[in-house]
Amino acid sequence: xxxxxxxxxxxxxxxxxxxxxxxxxxxxxxxxxxxxxxxxxxxxxxxxxxxxxxxxxxxxxxxxxxxxxxxxxxxxxxxxxxxxxxxxxxxxxxxxxxxxxxxxxx
Amino acid sequence: xxxxxxxxxxxxxxxxxxxxxxxxxxxxxxxxxxxxxxxxxxxxxxxxxxxxxxxxxxxxxxxxxxxxxxxxxxxxxxxxxxxxxxxxxxxxxxxxxxxxxxxxxxxxxxxxxxxxxxxx
Numbered sequence: 001x002x003x004x005x006x007x008x009x010x011x012x013x014x015x016x017x018x019x020x021x022x023x024x025x026x027x028x029x030x031x032x033x034x035x036x037x038x039x040x041x042x043x044x045x046x047x048x049x050x051x052x053x054x055x056x057x058x059x060x061x062x063x064x065x066x067x068x069x070x071x072x073x074x075x076x077x078x079x080x081x082x083x084x085x086x087x088x089x090x091x092x093x094x095x096x097x098x099x100x101x102x103x104x105x106x
Numbered sequence: 107x108x109x110x111x112x113x114x115x116x117x118x119x120x121x122x123x124x125x126x127x128x129x130x131x132x133x134x135x136x137x138x139x140x141x142x143x144x145x146x147x148x149x150x151x152x153x154x155x156x157x158x159x160x161x162x163x164x165x166x167x168x169x170x171x172x173x174x175x176x177x178x179x180x181x182x183x184x185x186x187x188x189x190x191x192x193x194x195x196x197x198x199x200x201x202x203x204x205x206x207x208x209x210x211x212x213x214x215x216x217x218x219x220x221x222x223x224x225x226x
Contacts (some may be wrong), residue, residue, distance in 0.1 A: 001169075034212045036153075043202055043216035045151065055214065087153055091212045094166065095143075095155035 002090050006098035012106040015064055017078045021101045023071045023088035032092035034066055035073045038100075039084045047086075048073065078103075108132035110203050110217035117223050124222060128186040128203030133225075135161055135181050139208030142186040144177065146199040154199075155215050158193075158206060159186055193224045 002086055003026035013019050023033065031051040036044035046055045048064035051071055061076040081106050088098040114126035126135060128142060143158040157167040159177045176189040186203060200221045204213035211222050 032211075034210075044213075045216075045217055046212070046214045049210045049214075051214055053210075089153070089212065094168065095145075095158075095212070097153040097155070099152045 002029060002093055002096050004088055004090055004096055004098040006086075006088055006101050008101060010102045010104060011097065012104045013078055014106045015078050015080060018073045019075050019078060019103065021073045021086055021088075021103075023066075023073070023098050025071075025090055025092075029092035031067050032090055033064070033066070033071050034089045034091065035062075036089065037082075037089045038087065039086045044087060047101045052101045108205055108215040110205060110215060112201060112203050112217045112220040112222060114201075114222070116221060117225065119226050120194055120224060123191050124188075124190045124193050124197070126188045126201055126203075126220065126222070128188070128217060129188070130184050130203070130205070130217075132185070133205065135159075135179050135186070137161055141206035141208075142179070143204050143206050143213055144186075144188045144201065145204060145216075146197075146201045146211070148196075148199040151199075156188070156190075156201075195224045196226045198222065 004008045005024045007022050033051045035048040047058050052064045063074050085100045085102045110130040139158040141158050147153050157177045159165050174191045179186045179195040200219040202219045203217045205215040
């Protein structure tokens with residue numbers, strides 16, 4: 001199994017802030033990484049796939065980078081709608097998710 | 107427009123078998139390259155992939171749950187069915203189905219999810 005570890009688990013930030021979430025894989029996964037946003041009681045929403053490709057309709061303030069074992073999701077200027085939980089997911093070998101990062105309002 | 111919706115029991119007893127149906131629209135599972143997957147999320151916890159069925163009836167299952175899972179498709183009804191045997195309270199979770207296109211090879215559209223509670 002490929003383990004995915006996100007940091008931090010919780011992040012407090014303000015509207016307008018630039019934030020970065022990190023995801024590490026227990027073994028190399030190339031660029032086979034996706035990022036999802038999930039709000040309470042809702043299904044996850046795909047934001048980024050193949051580490052850095054923006055899903056259609058997702059605002060350009062979201063960006064992803066990395067390859068191999070270390071990846072980041074960056075939100076350039078937080079908007080009120082962005083406060084949610086974010087998950088990374090590898091799909092190099094089957095599928096596995098990180099434990100999530102809860103982005104809270106400071 | 108791609109939509110998916112899960113349906114099935116909200117409560118099952120320990121040792122029983124769970125059967126969930128994913129009914130979808132906006133695509134056909136006879137289309138080359140497409141798949142439908144199942145993912146679950148225990149209350150307050152992270153997401154866990156369960157399995158995936160492809161257009162050609164190829165299937166992939168989470169290794170640790172493979173003995174308990176079966177996924178089948180009914181292309182004519184636009185449905186995918188997940189069966190999980192020997193349910194336990196730790197299987198209490200929201201169960202999602204999701205669209206898996208070959209263009210990105212991960213899950214882009216998800217159903218709303220259905221909460222299944224395992225309790226006697």
